[in-house]
Amino acid sequence: MTATVTSPRRTPRPPRGRPRLRTAYRQDMALINTPAKRRSTVLLVLAAFGVPFFFTDDLLLVFTLGLIASVGAIGLNLVTGYAGQVSLGHAFFLGLGAYTAAVLGGDPEGRLIGYGMPMWVWLPAAGIVAAIAGLIVGPIAVRLRGLYLAIVTLGLVFLGEHVFREARTLTGGPGVGRRGPDLELFGIRFSEGGSLFGLGLSRDQQQFFLALVFLIVFAILGRNIARSGVGRAFSAVRDRDVAAAVIGINLTVYKVMAFAMSSFFAGVAGAMYYAVVGVFEPAAFGLLLSIQYLAMVLIGGVATISGSIMGAMFITALPRIAQEIAHLFPVISTSTVGGGIINVFQFEAILYGLLIIGFLIFEPRGLYGIWMRIRNYWKGWPFSY
Numbered sequence: 001m002t003a004t005v006t007s008p009r010r011t012p013r014p015p016r017g018r019p020r021l022r023t024a025y026r027q028d029m030a031l032i033n034t035p036a037k038r039r040s041t042v043l044l045v046l047a048a049f050g051v052p053f054f055f056t057d058d059l060l061l062v063f064t065l066g067l068i069a070s071v072g073a074i075g076l077n078l079v080t081g082y083a084g085q086v087s088l089g090h091a092f093f094l095g096l097g098a099y100t101a102a103v104l105g106g107d108p109e110g111r112l113i114g115y116g117m118p119m120w121v122w123l124p125a126a127g128i129v130a131a132i133a134g135l136i137v138g139p140i141a142v143r144l145r146g147l148y149l150a151i152v153t154l155g156l157v158f159l160g161e162h163v164f165r166e167a168r169t170l171t172g173g174p175g176v177g178r179r180g181p182d183l184e185l186f187g188i189r190f191s192e193g194g195s196l197f198g199l200g201l202s203r204d205q206q207q208f209f210l211a212l213v214f215l216i217v218f219a220i221l222g223r224n225i226a227r228s229g230v231g232r233a234f235s236a237v238r239d240r241d242v243a244a245a246v247i248g249i250n251l252t253v254y255k256v257m258a259f260a261m262s263s264f265f266a267g268v269a270g271a272m273y274y275a276v277v278g279v280f281e282p283a284a285f286g287l288l289l290s291i292q293y294l295a296m297v298l299i300g301g302v303a304t305i306s307g308s309i310m311g312a313m314f315i316t317a318l319p320r321i322a323q324e325i326a327h328l329f330p331v332i333s334t335s336t337v338g339g340g341i342i343n344v345f346q347f348e349a350i351l352y353g354l355l356i357i358g359f360l361i362f363e364p365r366g367l368y369g370i371w372m373r374i375r376n377y378w379k380g381w382p383f384s385y
Contacts, residue, residue, distance in 0.1 A: 075265025084238025089153035095285035097267030105181025130267025138256030177281030301368030
């Protein structure tokens with residue numbers, strides 16, 4: 001009897017002279033699938049770690065909040081961009097995460113309910129509680145689509161506002177609010193300045209580094225979800241759910257998974273965001289917050305992780321941009337009383353609307369689409385085709 005020797009399975013080599021030609025599906029679906037992307041990603045991460053040493057603390061706070069908001073935007077993009085389930089209830093899940101973290105990590109001796117748990121407990125717990133809420137909402141998505149689903153998720157925002165306003169022992173109620181949990185991990189208190197790995201850093205510098213690592217972890221997680229079988233099933237459901245069901249994709253399972261994953265990202269983002277902000281109240285989780293996150297996805301780029309980050313950074317910086325513009329035009333008042341035709345907050349709301357309309361009409365792929373066109377131009381330069 002002759003033994004059969006089988007050679008190990010190898011990835012086919014690309015033809016000679018075509019080193020970048022992909023000859024296997026696994027190569028195309030790699031986390032970072034080209035040498036140029038690998039080099040640019042490494043350079044971008046290294047540059048990001050150098051940011052705290054070149055900007056003032058007030059700008060670092062804006063960047064930090066933008067990094068954290070990026071995680072929530074990635075979560076919304078998973079359910080809306082990748083799975084095609086329009087959700088206007090993201091603020092509700094952000095609020096659940098924020099209040100879960102505040103209760104679990106709050107002061108046990110304070111006036112509100114708090115259990116004084118460490119960050120490695122309250123941060124994942126915030127995501128889990130939000131994900132459970134997403135699991136409850138998910139089955140509704142199976143029966144509804146489009147405008148009807150958007151209206152149902154919008155109802156979550158008003159329901160959440162009412163619950164957060166009335167549960168005063170947990171939330172502190174309107175006009176009072178409560179403090180977020182302390183940012184302390186592995187003995188490092190990120191809410192205070194001090195030494196970190198031998199470097200003397202301010203509070204804002206430490207929080208920026210924490211937010212950056214936080215984003216890197218969840219960006220990799222989001223990218224892995226998008227390129228996995230689950231992510232491809234999401235895309236099939238988004239493009240044509242009837243056809244997806246015909247080829248064997250369980251619509252109920254994947255729509256519920258999309259809401260649960262999105263809610264988990266929103267929960268941890270809400271917990272981190274308001275831990276950095278410090279004090280928050282129920283009014284923070286209204287319709288405007290949901291619109292802001294929807295703007296992050298639309299302006300950054302639908303169904304892209306990079307676009308979610310671009311959009312979140314831009315929208316988070318928009319209040320600061322609006323204030324700088326207001327200083328240039330006397331018709332825009334920098335306060336809420338007098339001094340101009342409109343105040344800076346009204347001007348900011350106008351900018352949200354104009355940006356969403358402008359990007360939907362002129363650049364539907366968002367900032368990510370602009371970047372792709374610039375990149376492709378220089379890759380093909382001096383040729384125009």
